[in-house]
Amino acid sequence: MQCHPRENGDPVKLHYYVYILASKRNGTLYIRITNNLLRRSYQHKVEIIEGFTQKYKVNKLVYFESYDSPKDAIQREKKLKKWNREWKIELIESKNPKWEDLSINLLPGFPLPSRQTRLRGIDNKNN
Numbered sequence: 001m002q003c004h005p006r007e008n009g010d011p012v013k014l015h016y017y018v019y020i021l022a023s024k025r026n027g028t029l030y031i032r033i034t035n036n037l038l039r040r041s042y043q044h045k046v047e048i049i050e051g052f053t054q055k056y057k058v059n060k061l062v063y064f065e066s067y068d069s070p071k072d073a074i075q076r077e078k079k080l081k082k083w084n085r086e087w088k089i090e091l092i093e094s095k096n097p098k099w100e101d102l103s104i105n106l107l108p109g110f111p112l113p114s115r116q117t118r119l120r121g122i123d124n125k126n127n
Contacts, residue, residue, distance in 0.1 A: 025099040
């Protein structure tokens with residue numbers, strides 16, 4: 001079991017998540033793992049992660065699973081990546097038939113900056 005200490009010294013059990021992002025319903029799919037789904041969802045939403053998801057606007061959390069073991073999460077991620085697209089869509093629709101953005105439930109109260117604000121922040125980093 002993976003743990004890290006709280007400020008008071010008590011261990012906190014870590015969870016690992018396999019998640020699927022989509023650009024839109026039946027759009028581009030992206031499968032990865034993380035140990036902090038809240039943080040990772042936010043990072044994708046504000047497009048601070050450069051690469052595939054930023055380039056193709058893949059930032060809608062449409063499916064996730066939780067695991068206690070990083071090994072189990074990695075195995076599941078690899079398995080899902082080998083699935084054909086139809087199976088992945090069936091998996092998403094079995095739990096989220098409307099392809100709703102599940103990150104909205106993870107990020108209540110988090111003000112997501114506008115794209116213009118995000119780009120201004122990127123410009124400021126480059127100066």
